[in-house]
Amino acid sequence: MESVVQNAESVIRLSLFFGLFVIFGVFEVLWPRKSLTSPKLSRWFGNLSIQIGNAVLLRLVFAIVGLTAVGFSAFIEANQFGLLHQINLPQVLGLLLGFLILDGAVYGQHLVLHKVPVLWRLHRMHHADTDIDVTTGLRFHPLEILVSMAFKFAVILMFGVNPFTVLIFEIVLNATSMFNHANMALPPSLDRVLRLFVVTPDMHRVHHSVHTAEYNHNFGFNLPWWDRMFGTYQDQPVDGHDAMTIGLPTYRGPEWRSPWRLLRIPFDNDTPRHAPDQGQGQGHLT
Ligand SMILES: [Zn+2]
Ligand SMILES: [Zn+2]
Incomplete structure (x- = not known):
């Protein structure tokens, strides 16, 4: 019975993933927000190879550990560990609170990935993409995936987030990550309303700016x-969405689109941890 439920969960997740990937991908072709600077084919090959590798890695972890985040939260629930299991909350409130805790934790983790040098080594692979589109939202170094997984398990253990909330959160996060990286031109009025509730592509694009001051927002x-x-919000990129440079000052050549080179980024010692800012308002790099 349990495996039937797990299979159904996998089918729902995969269908949503492919459905949204196609929708955002088509949107990007029809109504792009920003012109791409690198050949799409080689970028997509690199980014999607990393995503496929990560999916295989997660399968392996599951085979070894025997638990996904949802499975782990079911174990925590059965043993009544964690803060939320100690307070008797109505189901809806428990779900909302659990969702907020997980989302706040992901925000905190992302901030720490930028501030701790060894973690920035892993995360900078995500930032090294010289364009930003739906595939950038899937491009995370496998070691960052493992660190994120361990951190998520710790949060679930500490707060006792229930399995249903973890499942909803993972599905929503996967969808919003593809959405906020998509190179889609949304009407400015719609973006203004949407970003009151969800991170929009224009909001997240600021985070992929080449300027240190901007990618730390x-x-x-x-x-x-x-x-x-927490005072890390920046409304728009200083150079404007059309003129802004995406990526990091190094890792700009075509060789950095190969999946093998991408995997080596954390171990690259020639690159300064935080490359010097090019200054705000200077437009493109030379
Ligand atoms: Zn980041
Ligand atoms: Zn991003």
Whole structure:
């Protein structure tokens, strides 16, 4: 019975993933927000190879550990560990609170990935993409995936987030990550309203700016409120969305689109941890 439920969960997740990927991908072709600077084919090959590798890695972890985040939260629930299991909350409130805790934790984790040098080594692979589109939202170093997984398990253990909330959160986060990286031109009026509730592509694009001052803003992946609460919110890129340069000052050549080179980025010692800012308002790199 359990495996039937797990299979149904996998089918729902995969269908949603492919459905949204196609919708955002088509939207990007029909109504792009920003012209791409690198050949799409080689970028997509690199980014999607990393995503496929990560999916295989997660399968392996599951085979070894025997648990996904949802499975782990079911174990925590059965043993009544964690803060939320100690308070008797109505189901809906428990779900909302659990969702907020997980989302706040992802915001905090993202901030730490930028501030701790060894973690930035892993995360900078995500930032090294010289364009931003739906595939950038899937491009995370496998070691960052493992760190994120361990951190998520710790949060679930500490707060006792229930399995249903973890499942909803993972599905929503996967969808919003593809959405906020998509190169889609949304009407400015719609963006203004949407970013009150969710991180929009224009909001997250600021985070992919080449300028240090800008990529240390807008850490949210899903709810936009944490950045506003903790003073890390930036409304628009200084150079404007059309003129802004995406990526990091190094890792700009075609060789950095190969999946093998991408995997080596954390171990590259020639690159300064935070490359010097090119200054705000200077437009393209030379
Ligand atoms: Zn980041
Ligand atoms: Zn991003």
